[in-house]
Structures are given as structure tokens and as C-alpha cells.
Amino acid sequence: MTLAEVAKAFADWVVEVNDLRREFGQLVAVDGLNLQVRRAQFLGFLGPNGAGKSTTIKMLTGLLRPSGGSIRILGMDLESNSVEVKRRIGVVPEGLALFERLTGNQLLNFVGRMYGLDRDTAASRAAELLDFMELSSAAEQLVADYSHGMKKKIALAAAVIHRPEILFLDEPFEGVDAVAARTLKEMLSRFIAHGGTIFLTSHVLEVVERLCSHIAIIQNGKLVVSGSIEELRAGVRLSSDSNESALTLENIFLRVVGVPKSDSQELSWL
Amino acid sequence: MAMTSPGGITDQFSVLALARWQAFRNSLRRKQKQYELVFTVMYWLGGLGIFLGGGALFFAATFFLLPKSTAMLGVVFWILFLVWQFVPVVLEGQSPAVDFREIARYPITFKLYYLMSLAYGFFDPAAATAVFWSLCTWLAITLRKPEWALRAALAFALFILLNLLMNRVVFAWVSRIMQTRKGRERLVMFGMLCAVMSQFMVYYQPRGGVSQTRARMLLTFFTNVHTFSPAGMAQAIISKGWVAATTAVVAGLAGVIILLGVVLFRQLWRTYCGEIGSEGSKRSGAVQVQPGWKLPGLSETTSAVVEKELRYMMKDPKLVMNVIMIWAVCFLMTTGSQFMKNAFKFNLQNSTYVLPFTMGYSFLVISPQVFNMFWSDATGFQRWLLSPIPTRQIIAAKNISVAVLVAINMVVITGIARLRGPIQMTQLALTLLCSAYVGLFMFGAGNFFSVWFPKRVDPTKMTRKNVSEASGISSMLLLAALGGSWFLVTVIATGLHMPWLPFAVAASLLVLGAVFYQFSLAKVPRIAEKGLDKLLAELG
Structure with a gap:
């Protein structure tokens, strides 16, 4: 690799995490995590429950202060440029962070203006997004009265209204029906097609396999493996005698994190 | 397959009591909850x-x-x-x-x-x-x-x-x-x-009192109600003996x-x-998105936050009723009531006491919004942290929205008082000045308490606890001190025939209040940032 290529690779990194740590008392939730994400990459950030996925995404979006290490987003240090970073990213956090006593229409308008859009632009984008997300008929309903799927859709709309460069999505497909999931996937595909970068955590491995170009798997707060799905497949093939057709993302994931004890253990009373 | 058998009522209650006890004990793991416990113990001792x-x-x-x-x-x-x-x-x-x-x-x-x-x-x-x-x-x-x-x-x-x-x-x-x-x-x-x-029933007394005929009718009515009420029937069982x-x-x-x-x-x-029960959904036609509000003198983002806050306030039934109550009390004080005049020899039918009293009441009503500013945001609280708006600006915008409510109250109260007769301009100016310093001290202290003792509240629940016990008691003490200083200065000035004194004191306090408020805006965002985990755990 020439020096110019190395410089270009660095320039393309929109998320750079070095030796990231987060402790909660005695518990080390994230333990020296190193991770890079390139522009226009669709990264699936996977891990078993309690692996540190949500803690990592909270630190990357400024919701949680790291105990150690550094985070650079879009080439800027997150701690010293948090306002500018927040202006250029979009987030669907774990709890969705919605002001539920606003109507869908008011919420999108409000979020757009929080990100510096003028009133008319915020209003026209809100209308477009409500239409795209098939929420037009619920635009005047309070978000508190939305179904779970509708809330996920409005949260994604709120995350993209200011046209961010990176999207951080924490379990966007959890509890969403097939119809709503299709709308969300369509939105994400368009975002990637227009040069955006997505950092997504999900337990729905089929969706991750279909949507994501790259995968990173975390366990006990440490990065276990990362790369494109093909690279992961190749790695697993080399380390075992698996046949190619059985190497779904689920199989790769289970191979990497290890089969849980409960698979071999029996419950005498069940 | 072995079957579980439904436990008896004692087992069920043991399980419920245990769950309740464990939840309480676990809540004490947080420092803030330990402080809260002291105030809760005081409450239960009462x-x-x-x-x-x-x-x-x-x-x-x-x-x-x-x-x-x-x-x-x-x-x-x-x-x-x-x-x-x-x-x-x-x-x-x-x-x-x-x-x-x-x-x-x-x-x-x-x-x-x-x-x-x-x-x-x-x-x-x-x-x-x-x-x-x-x-x-x-x-x-x-x-x-x-x-x-x-x-x-x-x-x-x-x-x-x-x-x-x-x-x-x-x-x-x-x-x-x-x-x-x-x-x-x-x-x-x-x-x-x-x-x-x-x-209102306490305030309102009909002019000229109740006529004897009307009093007799009321007595008969209430006696009949009592006879057929559970209380009347229980009384009858004891006092009437074992008869048919x-x-x-x-x-x-x-x-x-x-x-x-x-x-x-x-x-x-x-x-x-x-x-x-289900909320159901009302289907409407094509979406028509109106642009948000642009408030004069405020930036686009501050306008947006103030708009959101005011919309939330308008959807808070408790706050709406409390504000209407202030106006209604003001109306009664300036029109029909003889109660206060008879009881305290105060002539409330002029602006001397109506304006300060109702403005004091107004500050009492808004204290939950001030001392627990994130109370109704629920999970939306995270949105503030994710947004590119500095915390200082968010806090200031929240303060502005409450100040807008206070200003609206001031205008309405003055309007109602004016219905009765002319308002002394000096009294109006003094009330404005005093409201400004009370507001600044309240906002300053409220900003601190909002991050020291945050409490998530569901505005649709009929509880009076809109703030934590610590914030509740502290806000009452602060209001008492501010209200007391206001009253004291007025009384001293009247006694010494020094009409300029309240203005001088209020102006000095206004400057102090402004300094304190600025201090809170500088300090509170840093406290919030340091205690982010605690805030998220309680509010987010």
C-alpha cells in the first residue's frame, strides 16, 4: 500500500475508535475496543446480550462518557467537538428518545429545527418523511398514541431529517412487523446509496446479513472479529471444515461467540 | 409433567410484599434515592x-x-x-x-x-x-x-x-x-x-348572606341526603336501638x-x-405540515425548544387547570368576595394586594416546571443530549418558556384587576420588578435542583408529586423566603413612608438575581455533564 493509499484510507474513516473503555463500578462493559468504519459502509455491530453494543453506541453518540480511549467521528475528536459531531450524525437510540406528547408532524418539525434547518425546510422535509414512512394519516396524532412500529418509523425519520452523514441505529428492527420493517429497510438502502454510512446493532441476523456490507462482532466488551461478510466467511472456512452453503451469518456469529452452555445442558423439570 | 399449583392468598401476598420490598431496597442503591429517603421518612412521620x-x-x-x-x-x-x-x-x-x-x-x-x-x-x-x-x-x-x-x-x-x-x-x-x-x-x-x-366555595360568600327560608331549605335537603347516605344509615343503626x-x-x-x-x-x-382499553386511531387526510413558530428575538433553535415546551405545557391538564385557577381566584378577589375583607381586614378590591398575591400564586404553580425542568420529557430527555444544541441553550430556552407563561399570567391578572378599577402604576411597576427578581432566583435555583434531584413524572397521573421530595421542600422554602422578603419590604416602606424603598430593594435584588441566574447557566451544564449517568438513569 502506498503512502497516498494509506492517507486516503485514513481520510475515508468516518468512525475511529481507539482503545475505548467504559466501566460501571466493577463491571467493564467495553474493554479496549478498536474499530474503524469507512464512509458509505453499512456496518452491522453484533454481539450477544450484554456484550457492550448499546454502551458502545451510546459512547459514539455522546450519550455516555467513555472511561478511557478516544473516539473520532468524521475526523473530529468527539469530546472536544461534540456539538459539531452531533450536528452531522443521526441517531435512533435504544429508547427512541421521542417527545411523545407532540404530534408526529410537530416532532419532525421540531427535530429538524434543532439541527439548524430553517422553518420552511423543516416543514417540507417533515411532510416528505411522513409520506415516505406511510405516517401521513397519523401526522396529527400524538406520538404517545403510535404503535411500536410507528414509533420506530418516526424515530428513523427524526434521525435523517437533517441529512446526516452517519446514522447510528440501536436495534431499529426490534419489535417491528414485516410491513414497517420493509419501509425502514428501504429508507436505509436509499441512505447508503446516497453515500451515507450506517452503524447498526441488531439481533435480527437475517436482516443484518441482507443489508450490511460489513460486520463487527463484540463479546465481553472486546472486538472479536470484523470485516466484510465474505471475509468473515473465508476466516471461518479456514479455521474449520464447514461447508460453504451452511455458512449463514447466524452460523458465523455462533461460531465466533461460542455456543451457549444451555444448548448442551438440560433442565430436569422442563 | 409436574404442574404448578396456584398458591393460596398468603403465598400470593408474600410474593407481592417481597417484590415490593426488593424494589424499594434496590432503589436505595442510588445515592439520590438515599437522600430522597430522608425526606420520605419526614413525610411518613407526618x-x-x-x-x-x-x-x-x-x-x-x-x-x-x-x-x-x-x-x-x-x-x-x-x-x-x-x-x-x-x-x-x-x-x-x-x-x-x-x-x-x-x-x-x-x-x-x-x-x-x-x-x-x-x-x-x-x-x-x-x-x-x-x-x-x-x-x-x-x-x-x-x-x-x-x-x-x-x-x-x-x-x-x-x-x-x-x-x-x-x-x-x-x-x-x-x-x-x-x-x-x-x-x-x-x-x-x-x-x-x-x-x-x-x-371557590371558601372564597365566595353571597352578598347580604343567606336568607332564612333558603337556609331552611338547604338544611332539609342536607338532612334528607344524610338520612339515606351510608353515614346516616350507620348512625341510625347505633342510635335507634333494635327496632324494625x-x-x-x-x-x-x-x-x-x-x-x-x-x-x-x-x-x-x-x-x-x-x-x-385502546386509544384507537383517527384517520385523517393528506398531511399538511405547518412550519414551526418563530419567536421574536430568539434564534431558530431556541424558538423550536420554546415552542416544544409551550406545546407540552398546553397539553398538561394539571398545569392548565392551575393557571385557570389563578385567573379565577384573581377574578373572585377583585369582584365578589367579602371573605378576605371580613377575615383579614384587607381591601382586596384594588391592585395593592391582588397583583402581588396572584403573582406569588403564579410562581407557586410553575414551581414544578422550574425545579424539575425535565420532568415530562420522559425518554425524550435523551434527545436533548443527542442534539447539537448546547445544554446551556436548552436550559435557557426552558426557562424562557416558563417566563412566557408567567408573563401571560401577569397580563391576564392585570387585565382582570383593571376590570374592577384603575391600577396604580407604581404598584404595577413594583410587582413587575419583584416578579423579575423572584423569577430569576427561582430559575437559578430550579436549574440546579433539576439536575441534582431530577424526577420523571407522568403528567397524566393524579399525583401531587411533580418534583422530588428534596426539590419540593426546597422550592417551598425558597418561595417562602422570596415572598417574605417581598412582603417585608412593602410593609417596612409603608410604615416608614418611604415609597422609593421597595423599588431600591427590588432593583438590588434584581441585579443579584441576574448574577445568580447567570451563575446557574454557567455551572449547571457542567454538573449535568458530570452526572449524565444519573440523569439518564432517572429521566431517560
Whole structure:
């Protein structure tokens, strides 16, 4: 690799995490995590429950202060440029962070203006997004009265209204029906097609396999493996005698994190 | 396959009590909750005083007054009835919260479910208090008139059962309404309206008093109501002896109890079968998105935050009712009431006291918004942290939105006072000046308390605890100090005939308030950033 290529690779990194740590008392939730994400990459950030996925995404979006290490987003240090970073990213956090006593229409308008859009632009984008997300008929309903799927859709709309460069999505497909999931996937595909970068955590491995170009798997707060799905497949093939057709993302994931004890253990009373 | 067997009622209650205890113990892992516990203990000590003191009072009153008149028993029963039926609604937020829709999911029979619902009624502090006071009263009756002991026991037993059933019926009905957001909001509005109306009755006295004929009519009406009320029937059982009339009353009371039992049976059966209220959705046509507000003198983002805050305030039924109440009290003070004039020799029909008093009231009403500024954001609180708006700007915007509400109140109150007659311009200017310094001190202190003792509150719940115990007590003390200083300066100036003194003091305090407020804006964002985990755990 020439020096110019190395410089270009660095320039393309929109998320750079070095030796990231987060402790909660005695518990080390994230333990020296190193991770890079390139522009226009669709990264699936996977891990078993309690692996540190949500803690990592909270630190990357400024919701949680790291105990150690550094985070650079879009080439800027997150701690010293948090306002500018927040202006250029979009987030669907774990709890969705919605002001539920606003109507869908008011919420999108409000979020757009929080990100510096003028009133008319915020209003026209809100209308477009409500239409795209098939929420037009619920635009005047309070978000508190939305179904779970509708809330996920409005949260994604709120995350993209200011046209961010990176999207951080924490379990966007959890509890969403097939119809709503299709709308969300369509939105994400368009975002990637227009040069955006997505950092997504999900337990729905089929969706991750279909949507994501790259995968990173975390366990006990440490990065276990990362790369494109093909690279992961190749790695697993080399380390075992698996046949190619059985190497779904689920199989790769289970191979990497290890089969849980409960698979071999029996419950005498069940 | 081995089957689990539904536990008996003792097992079920042990499990519930254990879960409650564990939840309480776990909550103490957080430092803030430990501080809160101190204030909660103070609160419960006060409650214990009422519990025991009330019992002693009921005993003494019955013991000494019963030989003179049995009518006092009617009063006793009415107090017990009102305490049992109305206090639980007011104290709803403090009672152990058990959702009986959740309990219905466990493998228990309907019979056990019904009994649990009844027994749960006794867990309410008001119910326990009413039962304890009933026992004290019964003891006094037994000591004073032993021959009435048996009938009194029967009357109290029936009365307690009736109250218990009525309370459960009302709560089952209320929880059915509370299943939908609109229902919750309407109920809160209704509750507040009742509270407002009851306070108006204190203020309002008809001019010229009540005529004798009208007084007689009212007396007859209330006597009839009493005779057929649960309190009247219980009184009749004790005081009328074992005659046919008493038997009829017992039968009547038993009939009401059976009726309430059947109603409760129907209500609980529906819940047990899994009935769930749904908000439903109203479909509308094509989306028409209006641009947000642009408020003069404010940036786009600050305008957006102020708009959001004001929209939230307009959707908070408790706040809306409280604001209407301020206007109504102002109206009554300036128009019809003779109460304050008679009681305190204050001529309230001019602006001298109306403006300061109602503005003080206005600050009291907004204190939850000031001392717990993130209270109603719920998970939306995270949005503030994710947004590119500095925390200082968010806090300032929240303060501005409350200040807008105070300003609206000031305009309306002045308008109402002006209806009665001319307003002294010096008084108006002084009120404005004093409101400004009180507001600045309140906002400054409120900013600190909002991040030191945050508390997440559901605005649709009929609880009075809109702030943490610590913030609640502190805000009251601060308001008392600020209000006291205001009053003191006015009194001193009047006494010394120095009309310029209040202006000088208020102007000095305004400068101090501004410095303190600026200090809070500089300091609080840093405190919030350091305590982000704590804030997220409580609010997010």
C-alpha cells in the first residue's frame, strides 16, 4: 500500500475508535475496543446480550462518557467537538428518545429545527418523511398514541431529517412487523446509496446479513472479529471444515461467540 | 409433567410484599434515592402523626360528646367516608402501585383475584387510617355506652365493608378510564376542576348572606341526603336501638353492599378476562405540515425548544387547570368576595394586594416546571443530549418558556384587576420588578435542583408529586423566603413612608438575581455533564 493509499484510507474513516473503555463500578462493559468504519459502509455491530453494543453506541453518540480511549467521528475528536459531531450524525437510540406528547408532524418539525434547518425546510422535509414512512394519516396524532412500529418509523425519520452523514441505529428492527420493517429497510438502502454510512446493532441476523456490507462482532466488551461478510466467511472456512452453503451469518456469529452452555445442558423439570 | 399449583392468598401476598420490598431496597442503591429517603421518612412521620393523632381525637370526641348528642356520630361517619373515598385519589402517587391487569396474568382463580382486589383496598394509607379511626370510635362508644357495643360493631363492620367495596368499584372504574391517554387527561381535568370548585366555595360568600327560608331549605335537603347516605344509615343503626326501623336500615345498607359487590364482580371479571382499553386511531387526510413558530428575538433553535415546551405545557391538564385557577381566584378577589375583607381586614378590591398575591400564586404553580425542568420529557430527555444544541441553550430556552407563561399570567391578572378599577402604576411597576427578581432566583435555583434531584413524572397521573421530595421542600422554602422578603419590604416602606424603598430593594435584588441566574447557566451544564449517568438513569 502506498503512502497516498494509506492517507486516503485514513481520510475515508468516518468512525475511529481507539482503545475505548467504559466501566460501571466493577463491571467493564467495553474493554479496549478498536474499530474503524469507512464512509458509505453499512456496518452491522453484533454481539450477544450484554456484550457492550448499546454502551458502545451510546459512547459514539455522546450519550455516555467513555472511561478511557478516544473516539473520532468524521475526523473530529468527539469530546472536544461534540456539538459539531452531533450536528452531522443521526441517531435512533435504544429508547427512541421521542417527545411523545407532540404530534408526529410537530416532532419532525421540531427535530429538524434543532439541527439548524430553517422553518420552511423543516416543514417540507417533515411532510416528505411522513409520506415516505406511510405516517401521513397519523401526522396529527400524538406520538404517545403510535404503535411500536410507528414509533420506530418516526424515530428513523427524526434521525435523517437533517441529512446526516452517519446514522447510528440501536436495534431499529426490534419489535417491528414485516410491513414497517420493509419501509425502514428501504429508507436505509436509499441512505447508503446516497453515500451515507450506517452503524447498526441488531439481533435480527437475517436482516443484518441482507443489508450490511460489513460486520463487527463484540463479546465481553472486546472486538472479536470484523470485516466484510465474505471475509468473515473465508476466516471461518479456514479455521474449520464447514461447508460453504451452511455458512449463514447466524452460523458465523455462533461460531465466533461460542455456543451457549444451555444448548448442551438440560433442565430436569422442563 | 409436574404442574404448578396456584398458591393460596398468603403465598400470593408474600410474593407481592417481597417484590415490593426488593424494589424499594434496590432503589436505595442510588445515592439520590438515599437522600430522597430522608425526606420520605419526614413525610411518613407526618402521616403517622395524623394516623395516631386522628385516632386519639376520634376517641376523645366520641367519649366526651356522645352522651350529649348522637348527631356527632353522623359527623364521624361522614369524615371516615370522605377520608376513605377521596384521600386515596389525592394520594394515588404515594400508594403502592399494583396494576391488577398485570396480576390477572398469573395463574390465580377469579375468586382469589376478587379477594386480592378487596384486600388490596386495605393497603391504602387512607383506608388503614379510616379503619383505625373507626376502631378508636367504636372503643369510645363501647366504654361510654356498653349496651351499644354490639350494634356499633355491626354498624362499623357494614360501613367498613361498604367503603371498601365503593373504593374498589371507583378505582376499578378509574383504572378502566386510565387505560387510554385521553381518559387519563380528562380524569385529571375533572379532579382539578373539583379541587378548584371546592376552593371557590371558601372564597365566595353571597352578598347580604343567606336568607332564612333558603337556609331552611338547604338544611332539609342536607338532612334528607344524610338520612339515606351510608353515614346516616350507620348512625341510625347505633342510635335507634333494635327496632324494625333499624332492621330496615341494616337491610338497606346490606343491599347497597351486595349491589357494590356485584358491580365490582362485573368490573373485575372483565379485567380478569383480559379486556384492554385502546386509544384507537383517527384517520385523517393528506398531511399538511405547518412550519414551526418563530419567536421574536430568539434564534431558530431556541424558538423550536420554546415552542416544544409551550406545546407540552398546553397539553398538561394539571398545569392548565392551575393557571385557570389563578385567573379565577384573581377574578373572585377583585369582584365578589367579602371573605378576605371580613377575615383579614384587607381591601382586596384594588391592585395593592391582588397583583402581588396572584403573582406569588403564579410562581407557586410553575414551581414544578422550574425545579424539575425535565420532568415530562420522559425518554425524550435523551434527545436533548443527542442534539447539537448546547445544554446551556436548552436550559435557557426552558426557562424562557416558563417566563412566557408567567408573563401571560401577569397580563391576564392585570387585565382582570383593571376590570374592577384603575391600577396604580407604581404598584404595577413594583410587582413587575419583584416578579423579575423572584423569577430569576427561582430559575437559578430550579436549574440546579433539576439536575441534582431530577424526577420523571407522568403528567397524566393524579399525583401531587411533580418534583422530588428534596426539590419540593426546597422550592417551598425558597418561595417562602422570596415572598417574605417581598412582603417585608412593602410593609417596612409603608410604615416608614418611604415609597422609593421597595423599588431600591427590588432593583438590588434584581441585579443579584441576574448574577445568580447567570451563575446557574454557567455551572449547571457542567454538573449535568458530570452526572449524565444519573440523569439518564432517572429521566431517560
